[in-house]
Amino acid sequence: MKHISGYFSSLALLLFSLGAFAQEQPADTTVAVPKTYRYGIRVGTDLYRLTRSLYDDNYKGLEIVADYRLTRKIYLAGELGNEEKTVDDNQLNFTTNGSYFKVGFDYNAYENWLDMENMLYVGVRYGVSTFSQTLNSYTIYQNTDILDTAASNNYFPDVTVAANQEFTGLSAHWIEVVGGVKAEVFDNVFIGFSVRLKNLISNKKPDNFDNLHIPGFDRTYAGNFGAGFNYTVSYFIPLYKTQAKKAEAAPKE
Amino acid sequence: MKKTSALFTLVLLVAASFFGCEKDDICAEGTLTTPSILIEFYDRDNTTVPKAATNFGYFVEGMDTIKITGNATEIRLPLRVDTTSVKWGLILSTPVTGQDPILNTDFLEFDYTTQQLYVSRACGYKTNFFLTQGTDSAPNPLLTDSPDESELWIQEITVDKTNIEDENEAHIRIFF
Numbered sequence: 001m002k003h004i005s006g007y008f009s010s011l012a013l014l015l016f017s018l019g020a021f022a023q024e025q026p027a028d029t030t031v032a033v034p035k036t037y038r039y040g041i042r043v044g045t046d047l048y049r050l051t052r053s054l055y056d057d058n059y060k061g062l063e064i065v066a067d068y069r070l071t072r073k074i075y076l077a078g079e080l081g082n083e084e085k086t087v088d089d090n091q092l093n094f095t096t097n098g099s100y101f102k103v104g105f106d107y108n109a110y111e112n113w114l115d116m117e118n119m120l121y122v123g124v125r126y127g128v129s130t131f132s133q134t135l136n137s138y139t140i141y142q143n144t145d146i147l148d149t150a151a152s153n154n155y156f157p158d159v160t161v162a163a164n165q166e167f168t169g170l171s172a173h174w175i176e177v178v179g180g181v182k183a184e185v186f187d188n189v190f191i192g193f194s195v196r197l198k199n200l201i202s203n204k205k206p207d208n209f210d211n212l213h214i215p216g217f218d219r220t221y222a223g224n225f226g227a228g229f230n231y232t233v234s235y236f237i238p239l240y241k242t243q244a245k246k247a248e249a250a251p252k253e
Numbered sequence: 254m255k256k257t258s259a260l261f262t263l264v265l266l267v268a269a270s271f272f273g274c275e276k277d278d279i280c281a282e283g284t285l286t287t288p289s290i291l292i293e294f295y296d297r298d299n300t301t302v303p304k305a306a307t308n309f310g311y312f313v314e315g316m317d318t319i320k321i322t323g324n325a326t327e328i329r330l331p332l333r334v335d336t337t338s339v340k341w342g343l344i345l346s347t348p349v350t351g352q353d354p355i356l357n358t359d360f361l362e363f364d365y366t367t368q369q370l371y372v373s374r375a376c377g378y379k380t381n382f383f384l385t386q387g388t389d390s391a392p393n394p395l396l397t398d399s400p401d402e403s404e405l406w407i408q409e410i411t412v413d414k415t416n417i418e419d420e421n422e423a424h425i426r427i428f429f
Contacts (some may be wrong), residue, residue, distance in 0.1 A: 091377025139287040
């Protein structure tokens, strides 16, 4: 949870900076500066997965993010990633290893001043992942609490099985709803944060085990729902520009 | 714009609530996990009438004895998940007025095979047991008396279910 609250405070900062950009503009914009729109491709990486790979021994991951501006408000967007994650729960220890690809659209709802290019957006993605699960070990759940002693004291000792069993050829498909912000911090350099709600469409599970973690989808719950986020830094490569018509020049206060 | 911001906030809030429940890793009570053998006691003279055993005790050699205070018409015997045979000692207690109760121990040895089945993230795996088919010369469970006693208190054993997969119905009936 500590990490999570950290991300949300960063998000608050981001939102705040968007507001600050807006306020920098003089209230009185009588000079009709034709607004220009830059089109191009923006490529970046997820900092969360990158940094977590450094401090968490049970995690290795990389996500490349990219978007391409189609119209003034709509972007073609996608993520490509690879993840290896070991989960050590009370009863289970397993490793998920695989790759994923997500593609979809972002809709920018933020009205930028002049030629600023910040984003407050919603979007959708279609996600596909292929992966393997390795069941490293498991402890058999015995619920023979028949001794009048301490709680959950099984009669026979716990048995942990070093299964070391690999299930390959697994896959999952899902859709995501995305909400996020992107702010230009230097020329052409953007930082962004997004949260995602996910719903599994198909999930090829191993025999006598489950996909408890899916690369790109993250943790699975009892149903089909999931959630995630990323925290990106990206670079914008401009390709061409358009100019607004005079009628819709600089927006008024 | 307003609609989009509202949707954005909603997505954010719902996602945040998901992060909040990361640690629901407790196997819920009532989940069907590793079953025990359910044994019911019946009257040897009137075989359809359940019979209660008073202050019954049971144990595996070298381990603690489980004592049931009061009357019991059924007991649950766990099986070992890491072996294929378990020998339970069953202690029948016969009250004697003014004296200590008379204890009589019989042994039941169960032979079985096991199967590990996935349950859930929180519960992990459970083990189901399958009692091997007994014969006249080698019954399963095998009933033996304790060395220092002359008489078996168990008169008859009926195996109703050899697949130990749940505890809904009795697997074994004991008549005494």
